[in-house]
Amino acid sequence: MESSNENLNATLLNFEDQTPLPLPKTRNRKTLIFTSIILVTLIATAGILFFVQNRSTKSKYSDLYFEGSRKFYCHLTIYPDSCFSSMSHLINRSSIASNPLPIFSASLQIALTELKNSNNSISNAMISISNELSTTVSTFHKCATLLSHSLSLLNQSLATLSVDLEAMEIETLTYSETDNIKSWNMAAMTGAEDCFYALQEFESTVEIDREKMVVNEVRSKVDKARMCLANWMGLFLMKDYILDEFYNPIVVSDNYYPGYSGFDYGFILFLYCGLYLFLIVLYVMVLRGD
Incomplete structure (x- = not known):
């Protein structure tokens, strides 16, 4: 009887050792989300700065x-x-x-x-x-x-x-x-x-x-x-x-941007639509991961 219990405990311990811990997966997911948020923030900031600068050049025509x-x-x-x-x-x-x-x-x-x-x-x-x-x-x-x-x-x-x-x-x-x-x-x-x-x-x-x-x-x-x-x-x-x-x-204009003149609002709209689409895809990936 004691031998049987010892075998059962050994099996359970071996099973626990082989089961992957959820902590690294959760940590990786949080890192991915945090990195993506920073990336999206940087891209959005760059787009806004570009928009403001490109609009300001029109006073220099x-x-x-x-x-x-x-x-x-x-x-x-x-x-x-x-x-x-x-x-x-x-x-x-x-x-x-x-x-x-x-x-x-x-x-x-x-x-x-x-x-x-x-x-x-x-x-x-x-x-x-x-x-x-x-x-x-x-x-x-x-x-x-x-x-x-x-x-x-x-x-x-x-x-x-x-x-x-x-x-x-x-x-x-x-x-x-x-x-x-x-x-x-x-x-x-x-x-x-x-x-x-x-x-x-x-x-x-x-x-x-x-x-x-x-x-x-x-x-x-x-x-x-x-x-x-x-x-x-x-x-x-x-x-x-x-x-x-x-x-x-x-x-x-002294600071002319080829290809974007006259399309400022369209460019900003395209930029933010792309960023929102990226966030949706990221969110779906996180849900599927859970």
């Missing part, structure tokens, strides 16, 4: 034409500082807010004015220097011829665009007229550059101080005319780009 016209589109030119300095004295910024044409008419007017001024400075210089300085007179005469030709070419551009700068018809130019103006501008630019480099080279050989001063003064004026002419060329070459920004304004 700006019109590309407005931004460009504030600086007269001088950033498209070869000499933006010279462009902005000369244009700001001639154009009222409010006038180009609703009309881009003054950008082109003012640029052409500045180029014409500076070419005339440099040509006049050459004429005055030839009068002021001694007739004995034949080399200087010859260089000035060559420059005057080049600048006169450049002026003639720019006047042809003006005649094609419109005799009156205030009524410039740059938007209705044909392809042929556009190509002609580009060719005239390029030839005028070549003439101004040839004059400038001729004066620059000649100045390095001049030994008389007074003569050197006169040449330097003329060269500076020709250089300014050359830069203004280059700026006019740059703006004319980019006319389609400028006009397109005016008639088809594009709005951009």
